[in-house]
Amino acid sequence: MLRMEGLLARTLDVALVFAGAVVASQIRFDAVMKEDFYDLFIVLSAAFTLALFPAFGIYESWRGRSKPGLAGQVALAWLLVQLCGVMVMFSMHRLDIVSRLWFAYWTAVSGALLIVSRLFIHLVLGHVRSAGMNLHQVAIVGGGPHCNAVIRRVAASPASGFRVAAAFNVVPSTGSLSARVPTFADRAAFQRYIRTQQIHELWLALPLSQEPMILDFVNEFRDELINIRFMPDLHSVVLFDSGVIDLIGMHAINLAASPLPQHAVLQKDIFDRLFAAAALIGLAPVLLSVALAVKLSSPGPVLFRQKRKGADGRVFTIYKFRSMRVHAEEAGTLTQAKRHDPRITRVGAFLRRTSLDELPQFFNVLRGDMSVVGPRPHALEHDDQYSKLVSGYMQRYRIKPGITGWAQVNGYRGETDRLEKMEGRIACDLYYLGNWSFALDMRIIVATIFKGLIHRNAY
Template structure:
């Protein structure tokens, strides 16, 4: 309910800034109450009310921002649907959106900082006992120690392979029997038991769960599927009410895909509106540069291998190619026009792909799609190549801002590009997308490999 108070407070502050008084017509406050109620309904879907323990502040701010913008977008739709847009000051609405968004984010960041400081000082901590091989226990202890503000502290370790893999972390007691571990957990107020075990160690898992069945200890199973999973940190999903671990599947959850989809459509629409004069100017320049259409069209693969038509500004003179082959552009390629060379060097030829994003064929950020002929070639020789299409291809991507763009004249170049694409899929976050977009705008438009 504190969020409702912040929404109301933001509206009051906006009224004071815009009109110098708080009292407004009934429709204003009806709109505010709609937004407050809708926020309570939609915020849980974006994870706004999930536990903050262990979450990054940037990701938290991003989730709140996106959820609040969707609420305000819905309020705008309601306003126009009821033909009441003339009754509400646009400047007041903008102030309200900005002030309330700032309040919602600031409240959470301040609370996050206070809790982090308390946890760093040793308060509000959850003691954790860890079960696994020595290397696994050492790895999770390092994670806990590197993030003290998450509120976890390693209290005990049960090493399942003391001869093969001893625990090297110091300061944490190590046990070699379940009974000794259980006694320590019960006498030292340990709140959490994390099982870093493989699927083959079911008897030990059942033994530990049975041991603490009558104790108020949170038992978390973190299965070791590193040898099987395609992506690091493959998550657990719900299938027909049954938990399932993604071994070879898209690492993005349905909720994450929905957030990405909404952001893509809004960003693409805004980009096309803002860049409309530039798009018209480029279209005229392309038309005057050489004979042929303004747009270059080509079939590419999208999510799940679905074929779509990609759009670019034409940068080459009209030419014919042998059936079944697509020759990549090379440095000083005679097929490229002077205007086309500039467009390719600055990546401005890619701008029409915002239409692809708006249509749902592509994403703003994702693995770059290749010609179908190149797909047929590389998926046979580059490990993991086909898994790039677990999500929608993007206008820009992690590989591109790290220098892996342009001609792939050696197989090693494509392998490095695919490595970066799979890293992006395995580590996707809204914050990472923002980082890639920012890097593309600031430093990624001009690159020595673009020709």
């Protein structure tokens, strides 16, 4: 059944790739197709779709997982497919005779069809599951507030298709579990219930200290067709990647490490490079105009260069358009820009207020030093100062710093003249690290465009 569903999903994707191309041709040429090499381009993209979509987990089960996350995965995979198609057509010396407008229409239409079709299918499945069909029965082992939180989350997500059928309270002293779920105190009776009531999932909502019980339940049901999932209570851990990684041939769980798994880092990096390249090409006239304005505004270089820390603390040189008059700072000190700072030129004030001074950082993104979205990098002097004052400060360097971030779209910009401002900024950065998704990145980019470019704290 799963193989048939996967085959149907792949067939639908190929059909939507072709359908988008036909719609684009009707819009651009008022014809089904213009030349034979357009057919070749479409076939190449269809083939790359079949090859690359599985690598992004698009054909895996998304039951209970984020649908915006699925949409983001499809969008990123489709952009990569089109990039691969463009590279092949370029190598065959056919790209220069392909209509760019047609290609843009095709990419947009097929991308929209691929995303909307999946969201529609999941919407239908959600209604079916909410009506009590296509359900996965879940048994939970746990106790205390964490176990109750898992039960409440399942109850609040009926469209996920999970239903809690029973629970085993391992620590009755912490209080009873949800009254809506049949609770067992006898372990043998609980295990017998799982085997006789067609339970599909066994969730172990236990703390790390319960290793013996975790192993007991895994050994008890490892030879049966029941999905066993560990949902640990890690309330005291700041960062946690719930995925299990392979490290020197052994399984490891990240407790304090990069919160993004390797495949997510790769996807984010691909998107960053594509976005940065497109931004630099599209904004080239703006970049040249700003560079000329900076050069004429005051003596000195066009670009401001400063050392900042990147992922894992690696130091790199950040680029900005110079907004201040050239001046010297004492060694080991750095004076933040203040409102009505006399060092800022008239052109520089406009650039800082509109965030145009940040545009050269797309070169940092293209070089791999930065990401489009991530924690903003601070000057090295500020890293030394605040790492001793703000808990979790250095955790923000687990991933690449960004041109924009969750802190910036939530108002934490400009001067940090009070410790509370920096603490608020770091709290936002840690939230981003713990809740990263491609959909969150898109949300931050859109928020930056509409409300984050100009801000009263940008001076």
